[in-house]
Amino acid sequence: MADKVRFGIVGLGMGYSRAKLIPNTAGAELACVCSLDAEKAQQVAKELNCDWTTNYLEMLMRKDIDVIGVMTPSGMHCDHAIMALESGHHCYTTKPMDIMVAKCDAAIATAKRTGKILGVDFGNRFLPINHQVRAALQGGKLGRLICCDLIMKWYRDMSYYGGGSPTAWRSRLVTERGSIANQGVHYVDLLQWFMGPVKSVWGRSGTFNHDIETEDQTMAII
Known part of the structure; x- marks a missing residue:
């Protein structure tokens, strides 16, 4: 990877709040956002100074993206995650990982086969107080x-x-x-x-x- 980890975000509902964090995070860069809503994608891209597209496959073809953030509806998470992993990207999905266990298993298997990282956004695990509770x-x-x-x-x-x-x-x-x-x-x-x-x-x-x-x-x- 380059000096900065470059992100592409698909889905701009919850994904918008996640995308806004990236430019203010050390070592991270927002390269592109993707939404079926062209007007929304364009507005977010203008606000956050990145590229935009309505075509997920088009975003996956880009070589300047390291990690795909999947922020689409829950039942689509692993579909989009598998596509990201297969295209050579690491992937981070919002919760839940998916709504079907079989699709979660398929995504995990794809990550292992491709050697890419697959993560799921369970943010409570990162709170210091929860680490203290767990240790106790x-x-x-x-x-x-x-x-x-x-x-x-x-x-x-x-x-x-x-x-x-x-x-x-x-x-x-x-x-x-x-x-x-x-x-x-x-x-x-x-x-x-x-x-x-x-x-x-x-x-x-x-x-x-x-x-x-x-x-x-x-x-x-x-």
Whole structure:
């Protein structure tokens, strides 16, 4: 790699907030952004002083990009990640890695075969306080681990589920898969990081408060 790690970002919903961080990060450079929304891509490129495109394959052909940041809807993450890895780029996806385990396995296998790095954005693992908690738990400072409770009461109205690009992707099984996969995955990951690998899961979910395909309430014992 060059002196700076050069990024290309695909998806400018959550990807916009990630793209804005790159120019202010030492050792990083934003080379290109990609969105199906040409107007949005052009606006972001002008603001952040980078190139733009509406064609993901076109961005993957560029030789001045080291890492592809995948910020598309959840059900597309591994599709775009595999394409990035196959084209010779490292890849960093937002959470969740995907909504299908088989696609996650395929992306991991592709990373191993191509020798490229594949990372997933579980930002809670980078917070110093969580490192201290994990060290205390795993070092036995709190005694024997019996259980860990997680309660997430996050409010989302219909404007959240009806927005995004493509429109309403957060409300659909094929692109999002539900609140536990989208919001809850942050803390399910943290539970595993604190407590160790999951051996079994029992859970129930349902849709109670929104007119959407996916669940908006989940309870589980892991």
